[in-house]
Amino acid sequence: MVRFENVGLRYGLGPEILRDLSFQIPAHSFQFLTGPSGAGKTSLLKLLFLSLRPTRGLVNLLGYDISLLGKEEIADLRKRIGIVLQDFRLLDHMTTYENVALPFRVMGRDESSYRKEVIDLLKWVGLGERMDALPPILSGGEKQRAAIARAVISRPQLLLADEPTGNVDPTLGRRLLRLFIELNRSGTAVIIATHDITLMDQYEARRLVLHQGRLHIYE
Amino acid sequence: MSSVDDRGLLVDLGEDRPQLPAQARIVSPIVPRASIAGRALVAVVAIMTFLASITTGGVLLVSEAAAEWQSEVASEITVQVRPKTGRDLERDIAQVTEAMRAQSGIVEVRPFTKDESSKLLEPWLGSGLSFEELPVPRVIIARVQPGTSFDLNALRNRVIQVAPTASVDDHRAWIERMRSMTGATLFAGFGILVLVIAATIISVSFATRGAMAANRPIVEVLHFVGAGDRYIANHFLRHFLQLGLEGGVIGGGMAMLGFGFSESIANWFSGTPVGDQFAALLGTFSLRPLGYIAIALQAVVIAAVTGWAARRTLFATLASID
Numbered sequence: 001m002v003r004f005e006n007v008g009l010r011y012g013l014g015p016e017i018l019r020d021l022s023f024q025i026p027a028h029s030f031q032f033l034t035g036p037s038g039a040g041k042t043s044l045l046k047l048l049f050l051s052l053r054p055t056r057g058l059v060n061l062l063g064y065d066i067s068l069l070g071k072e073e074i075a076d077l078r079k080r081i082g083i084v085l086q087d088f089r090l091l092d093h094m095t096t097y098e099n100v101a102l103p104f105r106v107m108g109r110d111e112s113s114y115r116k117e118v119i120d121l122l123k124w125v126g127l128g129e130r131m132d133a134l135p136p137i138l139s140g141g142e143k144q145r146a147a148i149a150r151a152v153i154s155r156p157q158l159l160l161a162d163e164p165t166g167n168v169d170p171t172l173g174r175r176l177l178r179l180f181i182e183l184n185r186s187g188t189a190v191i192i193a194t195h196d197i198t199l200m201d202q203y204e205a206r207r208l209v210l211h212q213g214r215l216h217i218y219e
Numbered sequence: 220m221s222s223v224d225d226r227g228l229l230v231d232l233g234e235d236r237p238q239l240p241a242q243a244r245i246v247s248p249i250v251p252r253a254s255i256a257g258r259a260l261v262a263v264v265a266i267m268t269f270l271a272s273i274t275t276g277g278v279l280l281v282s283e284a285a286a287e288w289q290s291e292v293a294s295e296i297t298v299q300v301r302p303k304t305g306r307d308l309e310r311d312i313a314q315v316t317e318a319m320r321a322q323s324g325i326v327e328v329r330p331f332t333k334d335e336s337s338k339l340l341e342p343w344l345g346s347g348l349s350f351e352e353l354p355v356p357r358v359i360i361a362r363v364q365p366g367t368s369f370d371l372n373a374l375r376n377r378v379i380q381v382a383p384t385a386s387v388d389d390h391r392a393w394i395e396r397m398r399s400m401t402g403a404t405l406f407a408g409f410g411i412l413v414l415v416i417a418a419t420i421i422s423v424s425f426a427t428r429g430a431m432a433a434n435r436p437i438v439e440v441l442h443f444v445g446a447g448d449r450y451i452a453n454h455f456l457r458h459f460l461q462l463g464l465e466g467g468v469i470g471g472g473m474a475m476l477g478f479g480f481s482e483s484i485a486n487w488f489s490g491t492p493v494g495d496q497f498a499a500l501l502g503t504f505s506l507r508p509l510g511y512i513a514i515a516l517q518a519v520v521i522a523a524v525t526g527w528a529a530r531r532t533l534f535a536t537l538a539s540i541d
Contacts, residue, residue: 072449089439101245106450
């Protein structure tokens, strides 16, 4: 599903942040991406989400060599990838329901075709009563769940989550982990970037450890 | 995703947070209109459309008036017979009049009498002067059949044969001057239109950049959920086109009202010396229906220019955001 070969990344003329990354992410797999702060976890997620292009090496994503893709093709490919960022990135002028329904709206689907699905998912993540609330009045945990719901609503083939439990208490963190596991069981490959050892200890999964720009894999 | 009934609640929030029936609906636009500096842009587009419309209307008025003068002057020939010692002026005038009447293409010949000639000079020399003592030339006006190719040289030869002191003027120099003046007015008007459109494009580009900067988080999120640049640009473009049309309608409408009002004012003043001077210069100051249609079309063109400029800036800005 994802294949990196000797990938390197640097910002401008600075030092290489990521060096000689070679790994594969199989379909339906679950892995944690970890490492100390500043190790390059977010940069690697951005590479996986096509927000950055590698300065060297080959990245093959969902069967496509990303160096050959144009902007519109990248946009199409992103429809098959879900991402949860640390700062949620919810749109403040839209209700929770509208935020979660956004991927379907962008796909041009009629609201009647996905309304039930969105409502069900919002209930499933415990936001059934906050559907009409605007993000500014949601708590950190609620925003986190809304962002996760938006990332998974279109059943992406690959889900990327950057510190998804960073803003919630341990109990809610465990609940969110269960959500990702459930999603993985339904067929989505999941990569969770975290430095929360407790979270990783709760679920036996492959660990990708970034250290000084290099990747070490623990199966 | 299967329904909540199939899976149950993944995140159990307990009894204190009951799951309420959903009333959710999509009502919010992707790009909130309030986030775009709409009023300022509408005002800019309205002012630009107004200026462009006034320019176009003014150019049309001048062109129409000039065309009217030209057609009037072009169908007229003036013969001047100067007095000369040893020649009978009245006889010369009679002979020239006869010669002109005999020329094909001339439909009317009117020699000015001595009194009429005196009246022509009154504004410059005052009344009460005896013109008998002055060598005042006499004028004969001829009207040419419109649309005929008139042989001016033949007439000139014939007139000079019967009265060597006569000169024939078909106002060609005047018409040429008029033509260059009309051309200059058209050129100036076109120049102003180009400047107005350029200013509109620059203003819209700035407004678009501002709107994109203010809405950068929205653009980024839309990219995250897989929206392409075209999709995002279209959502912004809709607002800009609407703002452009609003500005165009306001500016064009104000200009049309202005022309209508000026026409009414010209009508109120008609018959007064000021009104008559004005009418002599610019005709009745009334814009023809075609002029109003031109202004309406121009408003649409400026709205389209607004859309085009916004679209161009949108794609350029989107290319730099990811």
